[in-house]
Amino acid sequence: MPRRRPEKDARRRRWPIILLFAASVLVGVGLWAYSPSLPPELLIARYGNGESRFIDVGGANAHVRDQGNRDGIPVVMIHGSMGSLHMWEGWVGALGQAARLISIDLPGHGLTGVWPREEYTIEAYADFVEVLVDTLNLDRFVLVGHSMGGAVAWTFAATRPDRVSQLVLVDAAGYPRTGEAPLPTRLARMPVLGDIGIYFKPERLVRRSLAEVYADPAMVTRERVRRYAELQRFPGNREATVLRARTQEPLDPTPLKRLTVPTLLLWGAKDRWVPITDAQRFQADIKGARLVVFDQLGHNPM
Missing domain, CATH: 1.20.5 (Single alpha-helices involved in coiled-coils or other helix-helix interfaces)
Known part of the structure; x- marks a missing residue:
């Protein structure tokens, strides 16, 4: 012993x-x-361009690009959750000679940052779009929305039908999910972990998310991962993401049946986040809606 x-x-x-x-x-x-917020001046210099404007929209310093044919039909384009107006650069290149193309960074996204209203729900974003188009003196326009932005677009069209001449929904949100929410949303909703986790380096999570939304792995480029990750670190964006994930109520698709706006549905058949069955439901619910499916594309067909 x-x-x-x-x-x-x-x-x-x-x-x-x-x-x-x-x-x-x-x-x-x-x-x-740990990844603190990045200086807004740095990100604006890196991800803004000569077409970028910053205008007051409901108290938000909104990043807006107004491009293309100023005499063409105005087209307002709304990106999805954790996205930015950069999503529409391909459309601007393809349609710029025919249409006036207006893209925005929603509050809590891209280079816009926080919104004094501190609401980041679909309904609040529809209000934001109304203030934006009023600020730009647009009476009627084509409204385009992708994913979460699609829900904003059809909510706007359902509540303000006199303002929308045509509606384009791209892999849009609209119906209750039957499976798990995307990983970023699940993490943001977790108590404590969500509050702390938003300050960790986002690159790995971004790469995984992009691998899910693009059917072609070649689209998950280093530059795209970097842009997504760094724009999340724009001051206030990550906090807004957590608040949105925790306050957004399930969407009620009932208003879709009342829509009379001519509607085009664009969908990637390989969408792993919003399935093609949702596109078919949109087509059934919106009178006269036309559906175009891209067989080899995923959630981000733009």
């Missing part, structure tokens, strides 16, 4: 060292993973 006491004492002396080492590792990992 006397011989074992030194061994017990040695083990007791080792425990504080082990705990200190474990704590040091955790702190080191935390410091490595």
Whole structure:
């Protein structure tokens, strides 16, 4: 027995060292993973361009691009959750000679940042769009929305039908999900973890999300991952994401049956987030809606 006491004492002396080492590792990992907000001037210089304007929309310093043919039909384009107006650059290049193309960063996204109203629901975003088009002196326009932005678009069209000449929904949200919500949304809704996790480096999560929304892995480029990740670090965007995930009520698709606006549905057949069956439901619910399916594309067919 006397011989074992030194061994017990040695083990007791080792425990504080082990705990200190474990704590040091955790702190080191935390410091490595921590990603504070980036300076807005840096991000504006990096992701703005000569067409970027910043205008007051309901108190938000909204990032807007008004491009294309100023005499053409105005087309207002709304991006999806955690996206930005950069989603529409391909459309601007393809349609710029024929139409006036207006893209925006919604509050809590891109280079717009926080909204003093501190509401980031679909209904609040529809109000934001109304203030935007009033500010731009647009009476009637084509309204385009992708994913969450699609829900904003059809909500706007259902409540303000006199303002929308045509509606285009691209892999739009509208019906209750039958499976799990996307990983970023699930994480944001978690108490404590969601509040802390938003400050960790977003690149790995962004890469995983982009791998899910693009059917072609080649679209998940280093530049695209970097842009998505860095724009999330625009001051206020991550906090807005958490607030939106926790306050948005399930969508009620009932107003879709009352829509009379000419509607075009564009869908990627390989969409893993909003299935093609939802596109068919939209087509059934919106009178006269036309559906075009792209067989080889996913959630981001733009």
